[in-house]
Amino acid sequence: MTAFGPAPRPQRNWDWRAACNFMAGGAGSGLVAWSAFDGTRPLGMALGALAVAGGLLAVWAEIGRPWRAMNVLLHARRSWMTREALVAPLLLAAALAAASGLRGAAWWAAAAALGFVYCQARILAAARGIPAWREPRIVPLVLLTALAEGGGAWMLIEAYRCVAPWWAWLALAALLAARLWAWSSWRSRVRTALPALAVVDGAGRRLQAAGALALAAWLLVLTSPLADEGARLLQAAAGALVLASGLWFKFTLVTRAAWTQGFALPHLPVRGAARRQGG
């Protein structure tokens, strides 16, 4: 019965459907937040809302009793999952309103998006059975990863129209740097969760490599006499890399790096053996 053995084992309760909520919810929220800076173009808001809704739909497909799903709203006082479910309709309504041209709704959507992804981060942090999740530094890591993914998605969308302005590149670079700090900080605190690290390190390396390549793309756009199409192609590639690496990291974090606590006896039973002095 290795499933009940004392060693940590991968959790089997949340699969790719739960991961989709963190992936699509995080990237979608990030995209909504980015799009608030550019209220004249509603595509980002609409796609962000769609991604968040898709993530929620995926997790709805995972729960055992989907027709009781509204019960999720009953524990706002303590459960971050309830809070996430309460923020979600606000986020969707505000994002769709902004997408329909109501510019004042964009900032409400951005605030709700930040709230939504914060709830997601706290959902993981509250899962005390999973050492890699319960480390408090997962909160900034998940937040910054979501914002960076949103930035990547925004760059990708913008590339169809124009080269992103300097402030957008600068904001993305700052987010990537902050995400690197959050990753290193979280990674140093979960080093005792060895089985989880073996799988999450690979995703982490891809995350940082994609960040570095995105920054290199920015430098190329800045310094090379590229034609508009070339610069937009580089921008799209950089955005796609940041988005894809973030999504893969989140998928790995939820499905493959989530090892249980296991069991550990601080003392073995003393029975039928001679006592050792000072032993």
Place this chain on the structure above:
Amino acid sequence: MTRWAMVADLRRCVGCQTCTAACKHANATPPGVQWRRVLDIEVGEYPDVQRAFVPTGCQHCDEPPCLDVCPTTATRKRADGVVTIDYDLCIGCAYCAVACPYQARSKTERATFAYGRASEPESLRHDESRLAVATKCTFCVERIDAGTAAGLTPGVHPEATPACVNACIAQALAFGDLDDPASNVSRLLAGNRHFRMHEELGTGPGFFYLWDRADAEDTA
């Protein structure tokens, strides 16, 4: 006040799994689901090897992580420390299962039976409300409640005591009121060195493990 708790004497447990079988019989859990299970832990390398059998399950914590995360309030803690699940409220999100550091919770998506098709006893005891929701050890709370209502003492009278404790062939398991200094569990804890699983997490488990005599502290 009353605080129900369980004590497992690791020196006495022989790993016979009678408690596991008794729990399955009492609670009709499906194949693969064990609310009371016994870990078989081997430590060391030949020839210096030790083995311990560790009964485990829901620890009915003082600060249950499963209670905080539950989005539906299906998981609750009674005043006497017993952590319960309302199967009619639970949506089966399994958040409690990933929040529990003791791997105590299970979710069964569909009805399963020992030999494929349901036998007559399995049909009689099948409970649709326990499908696709979280389930776990209840400390046989129905027995506690019925027993105390009849004036019996859980941990003393078998009718009011969890099935696993009644079944233990080695008297390794004991159940009682932690807040009563004269209870069996209080006396066992006073007379023995003990620990709780993952104490560092601050969950305050209501499940204690005895591993040595209290008067052996100087020499152990």
